[in-house]
Amino acid sequence: TPATELAELAAESVGVDLVEVSPDDFGATDVDDAGAQGDAELEPMEAALREIAAADDLDLAGVTAGAVESEFQTDRIWGMCDRLGIDLFAPLWQRDPVELAEAMFDADFEIRIIQVAAYGLDESWLGRRYDADALDDLLALREEYGVHPLGEGGEFETYVVDGPHMDRRIDLTYDTVWEGDRGHIEVRDATLE
Incomplete structure (x- = not known):
């Protein structure tokens, strides 16, 4: 993980x-x-x-x-x-994934994509903010490749760096590791702001 x-x-x-x-x-x-x-x-x-x-x-x-x-x-x-x-x-179980994503954006969660492993998800996704623009792109990839908009099939993994439940934001310094068809971020430093 x-x-x-x-x-x-x-x-x-x-x-x-x-x-x-x-x-x-x-x-x-x-x-x-x-x-x-x-x-x-x-x-x-x-x-x-x-x-x-x-x-x-x-x-x-x-x-x-x-x-x-x-x-x-x-x-x-x-x-x-x-x-x-x-x-x-299991409060998220069987909820509509697009509505869940939009609820997270509306609640001011800052979410970063930290790992990808699916067609259509290239190195440019690593470290990208998971926001409304990313969701739109993922919905297009769902049509083309079947990518789940929340990464429920392991297509991508995320990390919450800030949200309404957090007292301090987590600042990440990282490198990207790309292995041809999949990749992840490698955290060099992480601090609380």
């Missing part, structure tokens, strides 16, 4: 505690394809949540998922929550 090293800054800006979980901490299988890995991909998270739920000073009520249309992803997280006896909160 791109930009996971920025989670600490995001948590600080939002004002929440960060609980970091490394797959290595729980002996997770190292497989690149989530489909081939199945629920094994969730094992580290499930083990960490089990530990949190068992802690006397913490009260774990549930998990929030950001899936919009991915039944594969949502079903697996639902199953994990069921095994843990906690609720799944």
